[in-house]
Amino acid sequence: MSEDxxxxxxxxxxxxxxxxxxxxxxxQVQRLDAILTExxxxxxxxxxxxxxxxxxxxxxVVRSRMEEKQIHVRDVRLNGSAASHILHEDSGLxxxxxxxxxxxxxKGESDFQTVKDIVLHCLLxxxxxxxxxxxxxxxxLKEAYVQKMVKVxxxxxxxxxxxxxxxxxxxxxxxxxxxxxRQFEFSVDSFQIKLDSLLLFYECSENPMAETFHPTIMGESxxxxxxxxxxxxxxxxxxxxxxxxxxxxxxxxxxxxxxRDFRAASESEMKSxxxxxxxxxxxxxxxxxxxxxxxxxxxxxxxxxxxxxxxDYLMTLHGVVNESTVCLMGHERRQTLGLIAMLAVRVLAxxxxxxxxxxxxxxxxxxxxxxxxxxxxxxxAQVQPVFACxxxxxxxxxPCN
Numbered sequence: 416m417s418e419d420x421x422x423x424x425x426x427x428x429x430x431x432x433x434x435x436x437x438x439x440x441x442x443q444v445q446r447l448d449a450i451l452t453e454x455x456x457x458x459x460x461x462x463x464x465x466x467x468x469x470x471x472x473x474x475x476v477v478r479s480r481m482e483e484k485q486i487h488v489r490d491v492r493l494n495g496s497a498a499s500h501i502l503h504e505d506s507g508l509x510x511x512x513x514x515x516x517x518x519x520x521x522k523g524e525s526d527f528q529t530v531k532d533i534v535l536h537c538l539l540x541x542x543x544x545x546x547x548x549x550x551x552x553x554x555x556l557k558e559a560y561v562q563k564m565v566k567v568x569x570x571x572x573x574x575x576x577x578x579x580x581x582x583x584x585x586x587x588x589x590x591x592x593x594x595x596x597r598q599f600e601f602s603v604d605s606f607q608i609k610l611d612s613l614l615l616f617y618e619c620s621e622n623p624m625a626e627t628f629h630p631t632i633m634g635e636s637x638x639x640x641x642x643x644x645x646x647x648x649x650x651x652x653x654x655x656x657x658x659x660x661x662x663x664x665x666x667x668x669x670x671x672x673x674x675r676d677f678r679a680a681s682e683s684e685m686k687s688x689x690x691x692x693x694x695x696x697x698x699x700x701x702x703x704x705x706x707x708x709x710x711x712x713x714x715x716x717x718x719x720x721x722x723x724x725x726x727d728y729l730m731t732l733h734g735v736v737n738e739s740t741v742c743l744m745g746h747e748r749r750q751t752l753g754l755i756a757m758l759a760v761r762v763l764a765x766x767x768x769x770x771x772x773x774x775x776x777x778x779x780x781x782x783x784x785x786x787x788x789x790x791x792x793x794x795x796a797q798v799q800p801v802f803a804c805x806x807x808x809x810x811x812x813x814p815c816n
Contacts, residue, residue, distance in 0.1 A: 434642075436641060444624070444630075447613065450470065451471040457541070457579045463559040468541050473537065474515060477589065491518070492635075494514040495604060511717065512584075512585065517590065519591055521593040536553065561580065562578045602636070602644040602655060603654075605638035607636075608634045662695065666736075669692050670732040710754070722766065726762045726766075736755065
């Protein structure tokens with residue numbers, strides 16, 4: 416246990432200046448404790464009852480059963496926007512999902528299957544006592560309470576994700592990581608808070624935490640310099656390292672930061688970053704149908720309770736794609752811009768800003784650099800094309816695999 420005499424809202428650096436780790440101060444520890452002990456509802460589909468769980472409870476149960484199955488858990492961490500919120504409450508980012516990382520030794524396919532079975536069986540523990548649990552299968556629990564499952568196994572990345580559903584967007588995401596080459600997109604979302612000391616305190620201490628009696632809890636920035644990353648968070652600066660490594664979804668996160676008044680350090684950095692973001696987005700999502708599913712999923716998952724910001728977000732995305740996309744043929748680029756405009760119009764209709772979207776037409780505005788005589792693209796339209804907005808003809812619900 417440690418004594419913390421600081422009442423500052425900032426964290427102090429451990430070891431040397433420029434370290435990637437920091438010790439949380441008392442105010443940050445209190446925010447972390449509030450998040451881990453908050454009861455979060457996991458909503459069931461159909462007639463399945465809502466599960467009530469505290470994050471610390473699900474972590475304890477899952478970890479103990481992984482150890483029983485001889486899967487060693489090196490440590491457990493809180494990641495993402497919740498970690499950023501703990502370190503700097505007034506960042507403007509807020510948080511929705513609760514990202515919990517289990518750093519574990521998982522070398523074979525059987526380990527991933529075991530972890531999946533463990534999580535699904537753990538859900539039985541949180542069902543109300545009145546429910547007959549004997550006939551409930553893991554498949555049934557998956558269909559009732561899991562929003563998505565992801566597994567990645569290649570030379571550099573070995574991890575899986577199980578996301579438990581919450582109708583208000585506060586999903587509990589359990590991520591099991593053996594190795595992961597790229598653990599962040601931008602410096603402001605690079606923070607991870609190690610939970611082991613606090614979880615041990617919950618188990619062992621008979622006395623409540625106080626400013627002079629609480630565990631030493633370490634925070635880490637996988638971006639690199641913790642102090643620099645925290646400074647970016649305080650001053651709403653967009654910064655990253657090796658942007659060419661960021662996956663296609665980084666473009667959507669980047670535009671989300673722009674809508675929340677984050678800005679790159681300089682104009683030149685912003686233009687370079689935007690071109691990397693756009694290029695990777697179209698590499699990962701080359702088909703217009705994939706792009707639509709990705710955009711609709713992002714809007715659904717990241718704007719619960721923030722529906723009034725969807726239009727500004729889509730217009731920001733439209734502007735970035737319009738200005739910074741250089742890797743597509745002309746008709747592909749216009750197709751994507753038309754899709755974003757259609758989604759923006761649909762958002763306005765959902766908010767009753769406009770009465771009817773059945774006959775709305777979305778216009779394409781050529782990017783500024785098209786007028787540059789030195790700019791060479793695959794195709795440059797000589798006329799201004801017009802695209803009619805259409806509703807998608809496929810189901811937007813994708814089953815978890």
